[in-house]
Amino acid sequence: MPLRALLPFLFVFLWSTGFVGAKFGLPYAEPLTFLLVRYLLLLALMTSFALLSRAPWPRDRRQIFHIGVSGLLVHAFYLGGVFVAIKHGLPAGVTALIVGMQPLLTACGAGALLGERVTPRQWFGLGLGFVGVALVVANKFGDAPLGAMLLPAIVALFAITAGTLYQKRYCPNFDLRTGSVIQFLPAAALTALAAAATETMVVDWTPRFVFALLWLVLVLSFGAISLLNLLIRSGSAVNVASLFYLTPPTTAVIAWLVFDETLGGLALAGMALAVGGVYLARSRPRP
Numbered sequence: 001m002p003l004r005a006l007l008p009f010l011f012v013f014l015w016s017t018g019f020v021g022a023k024f025g026l027p028y029a030e031p032l033t034f035l036l037v038r039y040l041l042l043l044a045l046m047t048s049f050a051l052l053s054r055a056p057w058p059r060d061r062r063q064i065f066h067i068g069v070s071g072l073l074v075h076a077f078y079l080g081g082v083f084v085a086i087k088h089g090l091p092a093g094v095t096a097l098i099v100g101m102q103p104l105l106t107a108c109g110a111g112a113l114l115g116e117r118v119t120p121r122q123w124f125g126l127g128l129g130f131v132g133v134a135l136v137v138a139n140k141f142g143d144a145p146l147g148a149m150l151l152p153a154i155v156a157l158f159a160i161t162a163g164t165l166y167q168k169r170y171c172p173n174f175d176l177r178t179g180s181v182i183q184f185l186p187a188a189a190l191t192a193l194a195a196a197a198t199e200t201m202v203v204d205w206t207p208r209f210v211f212a213l214l215w216l217v218l219v220l221s222f223g224a225i226s227l228l229n230l231l232i233r234s235g236s237a238v239n240v241a242s243l244f245y246l247t248p249p250t251t252a253v254i255a256w257l258v259f260d261e262t263l264g265g266l267a268l269a270g271m272a273l274a275v276g277g278v279y280l281a282r283s284r285p286r287p
Contacts, residue, residue, distance in 0.1 A: 007227055008243055014224035016250035019096070020258055021220065022086055025212030028204040031083035032195035037203060038213060039075070039188035042221045046180045055177035064182055066170040071183025073163030074225075076190045081156025090153055096248035098153040101130065102161045129277025132249070135270025176226050184221075 025034055049055075058064050078099075085095045171179075195201055203209070231243070249270065 008231065011224055011227040011231060012243055012246040012250055014219055014227065016247050016254055018082075018216065018220050018224070019086075019251045020254055021212045021216040022083055025209050025216070026083065026087050028206050028209035030195070030199040030201070031087040032080060032191055033199050033201045033203060034213075035079055035083055036188060036191045036195050036201075038216050038221070039184050039191060041213065042217050043181060043184050043188060045217070045222075046177065046184070050175075050177040050181055053177060055175050057178045058174060058182070063171055063174065066166070067174055067179050067182045068186045070163050070167040070171060071185070071187050072190060073159045073166060074228075075184060075187035077159030078156045078163060080191060080194070081152040081154075081159060084152040085150075085156065088152070090150065095153045095156075096251060098150070099157050099160065100248055101157055102164075106161050106164055125277045127277070128273055132270040132273030132277055135266050135273065176230070180221075180225065 029037070050057075058067065082095060082099065174182075
């Protein structure tokens, strides 16, 4: 199998570990403060790497603006919503299911914004994948809090959907080294303002927190975000978005391995449906 064909599966695995990193680190820092520390460390590393490797910086102000907006949507609003939702008690499974609706929203917007044709087979695959994700997290609904705790997850859902469509439409091609710096700068600024206004910004620097921070910076931000940018650049918005259906099942498997969380028969059946749905949704539309 060519290396390029393995990139979507590697992305799903790395992206799924984000919930594990959050679970490890959130007891020791408030969510926006946690993200701010992550962004600042990442900016220091990525800026140094970009300068040392003499990576090209975009000269078009419009492109810089579009890259920054995509960073706000994908990083500040999506990750901020997920972290705040989990910190305030929304079960990770329910959060994953809400965000897992992204492929359906992306498919609805892909035709109008990008001119992409979504075939009936892809629509069927998207629907099948959503049913699979629902089965994986079905046992979480009994304890799901309502009201204000759902809002951050809903914000995250619309942010990752809008971010994927926006980047595919306005800035699909940019150097990943300098582009990441441009994406994370406005995300860090907005997160800092929100954290200063709503949190104490106190961090308990335990070994567990440091491990979670380094994992999220090196594996998620360097690895998964770079892969996401590559996938957006080379594939259709619907194909890329369908991969997010695999995140809740993969997260469930990782949680089973790391935290000894059990997987029932219903969850296993849901994972099979989600995989099948992604296979159908990622099929290329016929000309």
